[in-house]
Amino acid sequence: MSAPRSAHRAASVVAALLGSLFLLFLLAPLVQLVAAGGASGAVKLFGDGELRASLLLTALTATGATLLGIAGGTPLAYLLERRRFRGRTVLAALLDLPLLVPHPVAGIALLLVLGRQSAVGGTLLAMGLRIVSAPAGIVAAMLFVSAPLYISAAREAFARVDPRYEGVARTLGDAPWRAFRRVTLPLSMRGLIAAAIVMWARAVSEFGAIVVLAYNPKVASVLSYDRFTGYGLSEALPVAAILVLLAFIPLLALRAVRPDGGTVEP
Amino acid sequence: MIAASGLGARAGAFALCDITFTVPHGAYGVVIGPAGSGKTTLLETIAGLVRPTAGALSLGGRDMAGVPPEQRGIGFVYQRAFLFPHLTVEENVEYGTADAAFARMIAERLGVAALYPRDVRSLSGGERALTAIARAVAARPAILLLDEPYSALDPRRRTLVRREMRAMHREFAYTVLQVTHDFTEAGLLGDVAVLLDAGRVLQWGAPDKVFREPASAYVAEFLGAENVFAGEVRTAERGAIEFRTGALTFHAVGDAPAGVGHAVVRAEEVSISRSAPGSSARNVFPGTITELAALGALTRVVVDIGGTPLVAALTSHSVRELSLAEGQAVWASFKAMAVHLC
Numbered sequence: 001m002s003a004p005r006s007a008h009r010a011a012s013v014v015a016a017l018l019g020s021l022f023l024l025f026l027l028a029p030l031v032q033l034v035a036a037g038g039a040s041g042a043v044k045l046f047g048d049g050e051l052r053a054s055l056l057l058t059a060l061t062a063t064g065a066t067l068l069g070i071a072g073g074t075p076l077a078y079l080l081e082r083r084r085f086r087g088r089t090v091l092a093a094l095l096d097l098p099l100l101v102p103h104p105v106a107g108i109a110l111l112l113v114l115g116r117q118s119a120v121g122g123t124l125l126a127m128g129l130r131i132v133s134a135p136a137g138i139v140a141a142m143l144f145v146s147a148p149l150y151i152s153a154a155r156e157a158f159a160r161v162d163p164r165y166e167g168v169a170r171t172l173g174d175a176p177w178r179a180f181r182r183v184t185l186p187l188s189m190r191g192l193i194a195a196a197i198v199m200w201a202r203a204v205s206e207f208g209a210i211v212v213l214a215y216n217p218k219v220a221s222v223l224s225y226d227r228f229t230g231y232g233l234s235e236a237l238p239v240a241a242i243l244v245l246l247a248f249i250p251l252l253a254l255r256a257v258r259p260d261g262g263t264v265e266p
Numbered sequence: 267m268i269a270a271s272g273l274g275a276r277a278g279a280f281a282l283c284d285i286t287f288t289v290p291h292g293a294y295g296v297v298i299g300p301a302g303s304g305k306t307t308l309l310e311t312i313a314g315l316v317r318p319t320a321g322a323l324s325l326g327g328r329d330m331a332g333v334p335p336e337q338r339g340i341g342f343v344y345q346r347a348f349l350f351p352h353l354t355v356e357e358n359v360e361y362g363t364a365d366a367a368f369a370r371m372i373a374e375r376l377g378v379a380a381l382y383p384r385d386v387r388s389l390s391g392g393e394r395a396l397t398a399i400a401r402a403v404a405a406r407p408a409i410l411l412l413d414e415p416y417s418a419l420d421p422r423r424r425t426l427v428r429r430e431m432r433a434m435h436r437e438f439a440y441t442v443l444q445v446t447h448d449f450t451e452a453g454l455l456g457d458v459a460v461l462l463d464a465g466r467v468l469q470w471g472a473p474d475k476v477f478r479e480p481a482s483a484y485v486a487e488f489l490g491a492e493n494v495f496a497g498e499v500r501t502a503e504r505g506a507i508e509f510r511t512g513a514l515t516f517h518a519v520g521d522a523p524a525g526v527g528h529a530v531v532r533a534e535e536v537s538i539s540r541s542a543p544g545s546s547a548r549n550v551f552p553g554t555i556t557e558l559a560a561l562g563a564l565t566r567v568v569v570d571i572g573g574t575p576l577v578a579a580l581t582s583h584s585v586r587e588l589s590l591a592e593g594q595a596v597w598a599s600f601k602a603m604a605v606h607l608c
Contacts (some may be wrong), residue, residue, distance in 0.1 A: 079502035164348050167315040172362030172405050180457040186352045 038236030038245065044238045051223065051239055055246070058219040061135055065142035069150045069199050074192065077154035078180070082163060103208025106144055110213050114140055130215045132171035137214035140204035148211075150199035157191025158184065190236050201250035205214045220246075267326055268312060268443055274320030275311040278556075280465060282307055285321065287460045287470040294435060295443040296456035296473065300488075304465040305445040309411045312443065313342050326441075339407070341402030341440075345414040347394040349386040355397050356382035359435050364403030375430055376400045391418035396427065402435060410435075412444040416451070421437060428455065449477075451488060461477040461485060470535055479606050482530035486608065492566075492577040493531040499524050499607055509607060511585035513572045517548035518605035535601055535604035536578035538567055539597045547599040551576070555594045558585065569598045 010181035044051055064240050080092050098106055114121040114131040121131050125182060131137045161184050169179035207221040272284035282304050289295035299305050314335035321453040323330045326339055349358050360369045373379040376396045396419045402410060418422045435442055446452055452459050452473055459473040469481040480486035486494045497511030499522050509516040509529045516529055545548060557568035565585045567578045576598050
């Protein structure tokens with residue numbers, strides 16, 4: 001065997017070993033968690049009203065945040081991807097900032113803007129919309145930390161659609177909005193759905209920002225933390241295991257809608 | 267009518283500069299240029315898909331400043347078709363029209379009606395091109411912009427489609443601007459030829475005039491003229507001109523100014539004979555054949571005239587009849603009218 005070939009084989013073995021160790025590091029805690037608490041979690045799901053309410057609240061607030069993210073993030077992603085304007089790069093970087101800020105810090109920032117003492121929060125409260133310690137606060141926290149993921153993935157979805165499709169539609173008589181609706185939107189739909197799923201999944205798993213802005217009512221992540229600190233590991237385990245199992249739902253949905261190779265013509 | 271005046275546009279790092287030409291109402295214009303010369307960007311600028319940075323554009327006599335693509339009355343066919351992949355062939359053809367019967371008639375004439383139920387992703391390159399053409403024509407444009415639309419068609423289908431497009435052009439009276447890098451296609455189709463290179467118009471006008479009277483030696487070589495000579499123009503007598511290149515003197519007619527210039531003689535204007543011709547041709551030179559290259563029905567004959575190569579395009583039949591061979595002494599001749607000075 002030649003020296004370069006044996007060196008190549010040795011490198012492959014080392015890479016495989018490192019990869020396996022890393023995979024073990026990522027999966028072992030989750031597998032262990034489900035093994036230890038999965039069965040009791042499933043049982044608890046039927047008997048524990050607080051857990052069921054918490055899961056429902058989590059799903060509803062995450063869905064609300066995702067819908068708001070779609071409504072506001074889609075046009076923003078489209079503009080950032082398709083239009084060239086001054087400050088575009090800076091704006092794109094700023095939109096990624098919530099991903100880099102520690103999430104409790106994001107919660108504090110939101111509290112400053114939406115809290116009872118703030119102008120916005122005070123006005124909203126006067127209008128009957130309570131933010132702090134309310135579902136609306138949970139939605140706001142989820143939206144803040146997960147919308148950048150949606151915008152980033154939506155930009156990728158638009159980038160996969162050659163702008164000349166829309167150009168052809170314009171020459172065939174479509175105004176910009178109509179060309180977007182008839183051509184770009186259907187062609188990027190799978191990517192946008194995938195982006196929404198990623199956002200929803202991220203919203204469901206949020207803890208840091210929510211715990212600052214709305215500890216109560218408790219979403220699932222706060223509930224598992226609450227059970228852990230209040231009652232110990234044995235009480236937290238079933239809740240945590242249920243959350244891990246439920247995480248498979250968006251994961252499977254994501255695989256089902258994974259965009260194909262794009263729509264750029266050969 | 268398409269009228270561009272000093273038009274400029276930018277697409278990424280590429281720029282169109284000072285584009286000026288006119289294609290009259292109902293005429294067939296052809297843009298010729300090498301890859302990367304800006305042909306597609308020019309069409310996109312006319313379509314309103316690329317914003318102009320300078321100059322003026324009018325379509326059908328209407329200034330297009332600030333007019334969006336959907337209000338320009340244009341149809342656009344890209345070389346890569348850009349059929350909408352989420353729609354069937356039928357839905358693509360009918361995309362820009364509410365008149366399904368008219369769309370079907372156009373599809374039938376172009377031979378794509380049979381493909382109506384098909385998913386466009388299953389089409390061949392030629393079928394895609396024809397569907398894209400049908401989609402554009404079905405929307406009844408006043409101006410049709412075609413970006414190398416026949417490149418994916420086989421030669422037989424290309425001839426048929428060209429014929430049908432010509433017929434539809436006469437019938438519907440739309441103005442066409444077609445991009446091509448095929449000089450034959452330009453000559454066959456065009457009423458107006460626009461020569462584009464590196465984002466600039468080198469020359470524009472009737473194809474015959476552009477091909478026979480190139481504005482510069484560069485244009486002549488660009489158009490495939492094989493006999494381009496650098497030399498000096500000297501006026502001999504009224505209307506008669508002498509052009510000296512090396513040891514040779516060509517006789518020409520016209521009003522070219524005296525001084526340094528170029529003479530262009532198209533290869534198909536050069537005659538070859540085995541003895542001194544007793545014709546009216548003013549330019550007659552003895553020489554030796556150095557190269558014979560058969561190109562189907564035509565043969566390219568290179569004659570060395572005192573160290574200067576002169577290319578003649580003869581029919582292969584003539585070459586056989588004259589029993590021409592390399593190394594053979596012959597006479598090359600062309601009329602003074604065949605010498606274009608630039």
